Amino acid sequence: MPEEDQPDPYSVALLLDFDGTLVEIADHPGRVVIPEDIRSAINSLHKATDGALAVISGRPIAELDAFLSPLRLPLAGVHGLEIRGPDGRLQTHDYEHAALDRLIEAARIFERGRSGLLVETKPGSVAFHYRQAPALEPDVRAFAAEMARSTPGAQLMHGKMVAELRLGDRNKAHAVDHLMELPPFAGRQPWFFGDDVTDEDAFERVNHMGGRTFKIGPGDSEAAGRFADTAAFHRWLVSMARACADANDMQGGHQTKGGNRGGLGEHAPSHNLGSMK
Ligand SMILES: O=P(O)(O)OC[C@H]1O[C@H](O[C@H]2O[C@H](CO)[C@@H](O)[C@H](O)[C@H]2O)[C@H](O)[C@@H](O)[C@@H]1O
Numbered sequence: 001m002p003e004e005d006q007p008d009p010y011s012v013a014l015l016l017d018f019d020g021t022l023v024e025i026a027d028h029p030g031r032v033v034i035p036e037d038i039r040s041a042i043n044s045l046h047k048a049t050d051g052a053l054a055v056i057s058g059r060p061i062a063e064l065d066a067f068l069s070p071l072r073l074p075l076a077g078v079h080g081l082e083i084r085g086p087d088g089r090l091q092t093h094d095y096e097h098a099a100l101d102r103l104i105e106a107a108r109i110f111e112r113g114r115s116g117l118l119v120e121t122k123p124g125s126v127a128f129h130y131r132q133a134p135a136l137e138p139d140v141r142a143f144a145a146e147m148a149r150s151t152p153g154a155q156l157m158h159g160k161m162v163a164e165l166r167l168g169d170r171n172k173a174h175a176v177d178h179l180m181e182l183p184p185f186a187g188r189q190p191w192f193f194g195d196d197v198t199d200e201d202a203f204e205r206v207n208h209m210g211g212r213t214f215k216i217g218p219g220d221s222e223a224a225g226r227f228a229d230t231a232a233f234h235r236w237l238v239s240m241a242r243a244c245a246d247a248n249d250m251q252g253g254h255q256t257k258g259g260n261r262g263g264l265g266e267h268a269p270s271h272n273l274g275s276m277k
Contacts (some may be wrong), residue, residue, distance in 0.1 A: 007212075009048040013188040015176060015202070016042075018057035018064060020195030021216055025160060026129055029059075029120060034067055038234055041241035043071055051086050052184045056175045056198035058159065058198055060122050061090070074185075079157075079198060080175035081124045081168045083266055085182050095124040095168035099151055099190040100209040103165055105175050110143050131161035159198050180209065193233065194223075 007014070016022055022042070023032040046053040054074040057064055061077035061084055074086045084090045103126045109117045116133025117140070119126065128144060130136040144163040147158035155171075157164045176192065179185050190211035192202050203213040203222040215223035216233045227233040 007191055007240070009045070011188055012049065012212075013180065013185045013190045014045060014054075015179070015190055015192040015206070016047060016053070016055050017192075017196070017199050017216075018055050018059060018067075020160065020230060021233065022055065023067070028118070029129065034065065035234065037238050039068065039071060041238045042068070042073070044241040044244055045237070046071070047072060048241070048248075049188075050184045052188050054179050054185070056080070056172050056179075056192075056194075056202065058125075058164070059120060059126075074179060074182075076175035076179065077166075078122050078125050078170075078171070079166060079172055080170035080178070081166070083175060083178050086184060087182075088265075091172050091178075092123070093168050093174075099153060099167055100124060100126070103147060103151060103154070103167075106147060114139070117205040122124055124170075125164060125166045127162050127164040129158075129162045134161070137161075157198055159196050162230070164198075172199060173205035176202050176205045176209075179277035192223075193227075195230065199223075 019025060019032065022038060023034050028030045042053065051074070054076065055064055055068070056076040058079050059077060061075045061082045064077060064214065065072065074084060076083045081093045081095070082090065096136060099149035104121050107126050107128065111117050111119045114136055114183070116130070117136055118129040118132065118272050122130060128140045130140050140163050141158070144156055144165055147165055148154045151165070153167050153169065155166045155169070157166060176190060178268075180190055190206045191214070192199070192206040192208055193214045193216060194202060195216040195217075199215075200222055203215070206213050207222060207224065212225065214225040214233075215221035216227045217229050227236065
């Protein structure tokens with residue numbers, strides 16, 4: 001890995017997508033599992049960066065908390081509609097609740113008799129998962145497009161085996177903007193990691209901010225860097241966390257600039273931080 005691809009925990013903010021990035025894609029949204037070494041690496045890197053690590057996901061914050069427990073991290077949920085900053089304060093962007101009720105009602109009717117279709121309802125959003133019935137894709141896309149046309153303020157997004165209708169005019173770029181204005185994120189270089197088309201808004205924004213962007217897996221992307229798959233990203237994340245822990249041990253776990261980060265010391269070489277392969 002080139003030296004410039006090795007983050008210095010003192011100066012970067014790590015922004016991580018959840019599905020396909022921190023967890024492997026599963027056949028059902030409720031069946032994802034966060035590997036213990038990844039939970040532990042996230043915890044170490046959250047400390048090493050003085051708290052400048054956040055998860056930015058399409059899932060609601062309550063679900064992310066449940067999967068990540070006992071970690072309690074800065075989070076952006078439902079593609080930026082919900083944000084919980086480092087101080088623990090939750091902010092929710094407004095949307096028309098009556099419009100969501102109408103979307104849910106129509107979705108439930110559409111779902112009837114379509115075996116394998118999963119309708120997921122979230123604050124400000126309805127998602128139609130067809131992973132268990134891929135033949136439904138054209139039908140789902142046509143229905144979701146029609147609902148988007150007939151619902152003022154609805155945005156249609158296509159993710160991995162899912163079509164999603166969102167209200168509230170937010171996307172992951174807004175989440176990046178919001179978090180990067182807050183300490184300890186402010187003033188750091190954002191590094192964003194994601195696997196899906198729903199991460200593209202954030203890739204563009206982070207590129208524009210002079211940050212680093214990494215796409216996980218195949219597919220066209222605005223991201224400048226790439227990991228072959230989720231497993232490759234996990235190896236890199238774990239090696240980076242280990243390097244931070246080793247650097248901290250070398251310092252005897254002493255207080256470093258900004259507190260006891262459990263991270264690399266001010267003068268530690270950045271090439272300790274592992275490889276992307
Ligand atoms: O922004 P993310 O953290 O990547 O979340 C995107 C969506 O992830 C979930 O759906 C996806 O993952 C499921 C589990 O692996 C998979 O079964 C599904 O096909 C994928 O689309 C989640 O259910 C959605 O709410 C998120 O928006």
